Each structure stands twice: as C-alpha cells, then as structure tokens.
Amino acid sequence: MQALIDTSVPILTVLLLAAVGMDLTWRDFVRLRRQPALVIAGLVGPVVFLPPIAVALAWVFRPPPEVLAALLLVAACPIGGISNTYSYLARASPALSVTLTGLSCLLAGVTIPFLGRMFAAMSPDLSLSLPIPALLVQLLLLLTLPIALGMWVRQRRTDLAVAYQPLLQRLSFVGVALVLLLIVLDDPRAFFGGLSTIVPLVAAFVVCSTAAGWATAAVITADPRDRFTLAVEFGTRNLGVAMAIAVTLLGRVEFARVAYTYFLTEMPLMLIAVALFRRQRRGVIVPAA
Numbered sequence: 001m002q003a004l005i006d007t008s009v010p011i012l013t014v015l016l017l018a019a020v021g022m023d024l025t026w027r028d029f030v031r032l033r034r035q036p037a038l039v040i041a042g043l044v045g046p047v048v049f050l051p052p053i054a055v056a057l058a059w060v061f062r063p064p065p066e067v068l069a070a071l072l073l074v075a076a077c078p079i080g081g082i083s084n085t086y087s088y089l090a091r092a093s094p095a096l097s098v099t100l101t102g103l104s105c106l107l108a109g110v111t112i113p114f115l116g117r118m119f120a121a122m123s124p125d126l127s128l129s130l131p132i133p134a135l136l137v138q139l140l141l142l143l144t145l146p147i148a149l150g151m152w153v154r155q156r157r158t159d160l161a162v163a164y165q166p167l168l169q170r171l172s173f174v175g176v177a178l179v180l181l182l183i184v185l186d187d188p189r190a191f192f193g194g195l196s197t198i199v200p201l202v203a204a205f206v207v208c209s210t211a212a213g214w215a216t217a218a219v220i221t222a223d224p225r226d227r228f229t230l231a232v233e234f235g236t237r238n239l240g241v242a243m244a245i246a247v248t249l250l251g252r253v254e255f256a257r258v259a260y261t262y263f264l265t266e267m268p269l270m271l272i273a274v275a276l277f278r279r280q281r282r283g284v285i286v287p288a289a
Contacts, residue, residue, distance in 0.1 A: 050234070
C-alpha cells in the first residue's frame with residue numbers, strides 16, 4: 001500500500017495543479033494592477049500570519065512535536081482550490097478567489113522553502129528535513145511546472161482548456177480522496193487515535209486563520225464579498241500539495257494524516273461560514289461587478 005501511495009501522490013498533485021493553471025489566464029494578473037493591495041494581502045498575509053497562529057495555538061494545546069510540524073507544513077502550503085467553491089457558494093468574489101489560488105500555487109515553490117528555513121531556525125523538530133536548495137528545486141518541479149503547463153494549454157488551446165479543466169479538476173479531487181483513504185487504511189489506529197488531539201487544534205487554527213483573513217481584508221476594502229473571499233483564502237490550504245510534500249519529499253505519512261484531518265475539519269466549518277454569510281447578505285442588493 002505504501003508503494004501505491006508513493007506513486008499516486010505526485011501524479012495526482014501534477015494533475016491537480018495543471019487544472020489550477022488551466023483556470024488561470026493572463027487577464028487574472030491584471031487584478032494586480034486594479035486591486036494590488038487586496039491581491040498582495042491575499043498572497044503575503046497567509047505567509048506572515050498563519051505560521052505564528054499555528055505556533056501560538058500549539059502553546060495552548062500542547063500537541064506532540066510531529067503534529068505541530070505537520071500543522072506548520074499545512075500552514076506553509078498555498079491556497080486550496082476548494083476555496084473557489086466556497087466563494088462561489090457564498091456569492092462572494094469567485095474571480096478574486098481564482099486569482100489568489102492560482103498565484104498562491106505559482107509562488108509556493110518559493111514561499112514553502114522560505115518558511116521551511118524559518119521553521120528549521122525555530123526548532124530542529126520543525127525542520128522539513130531536506131536541504132533548502134534541494135527542496136526549492138523539487139518544489140519548483142512539482143508545483144510551478146504543472147501550473148505553467150496548464151497556463152500554456154489555456155493560452156494555446158483555450159477551447160481544450162475550457163472543455164477539460166473542470167473534468168480534470170474533478171478527477172484530481174476524487175483521486176486525492178482515494179489516496180487519503182489509502183493513507184488512513186495504512187494505519188487506522190494511528191489516524192483515529194490522534195483525532196482527539198488534532199481536531200480541536202485544527203478547528204482553532206481554521207477559525208483563527210479565517211478571522212485573520214477577514215481582519216486583513218477589512219483594512220483594505222469595505223466590500224463584504226471581498227472580505228469573505230480573503231477570509232476563506234486564509235483558512236483554506238491546499239491538501240494535495242501538503243500531501244505531496246509529506247509523502248513524496250519528506251517520507252512522513254503521519255504528516256499526511258494531519259493534513260487529511262485538517263480537510264475533514266475545514267470543510268464543515270467553511271460551509272457553516274458560507275451559510276452564515278449568505279444569510280447575512282440575504283435581501284441585500286449586490287451591484288454588478
């Protein structure tokens with residue numbers, strides 16, 4: 001089963017990120033000129049705020065070092081593609097969500113090694129266990145190239161990208177779900193035994209990260225749709241990337257179990273946030289974008 005996990009994780013990650021690239025066009029970069037402060041906050045804010053939030057919560061919850069290291073890995077990962085769905089369901093700013101998701105994944109080959117060096121400086125237990133130059137090269141190959149390939153297909157064969165991107169994304173999500181199931185089945189006792197420790201920590205992290213995103217956006221914009229979108233972008237992490245780094249680059253399946261628990265905890269919390277936001281906005285006339 002371990003060999004199947006090791007083989008399927010990088011393949012699924014490449015497919016998932018290629019789908020992200022196929023959804024990202026050069027027009028999305030124009031938003032950097034139209035809303036530079038909002039986009040920069042959405043890209044830089046998680047890098048600045050999420051790791052300290054994880055460390056602060058670890059001081060409160062006192063998890064084992066490997067759980068904190070896994071949570072920091074999740075915090076260092078780019079924005080998850082499912083954030084686009086949350087933004088769409090909330091009738092917030094899906095276009096902004098797509099832009100931030102794509103650019104965040106594109107920059108992850110640089111931001112993750114940067115944060116990895118910071119974690120290693122904090123404590124040897126939190127090190128990503130790979131030389132930073134090697135990690136940088138591997139992440140550029142694993143993350144940046146698939147997104148660039150997806151963007152190239154979108155630019156050269158727009159009809160093909162529009163037709164197959166949704167299917168590729170759905171297949172990738174299903175594949176990730178199946179691999180996550182394999183990770184759980186690889187050691188069910190370890191997964192279920194750690195839930196009582198991990199779930200409260202992860203739930204607090206999701207709530208605090210989302211609140212940090214809303215507060216950051218509140219400084220920049222008065223539009224509640226953009227505020228909600230930025231809040232979701234802070235709280236949603238890319239599970240596929242976290243799983244790929246944990247299993248493929250670090251050889252730490254236990255980190256992938258924490259990432260899976262994060263996803264199972266994040267989804268209901270985000271759906272509750274979506275429902276509350278829509279209820280609050282019900283009856284409000286929203287001008288056309």
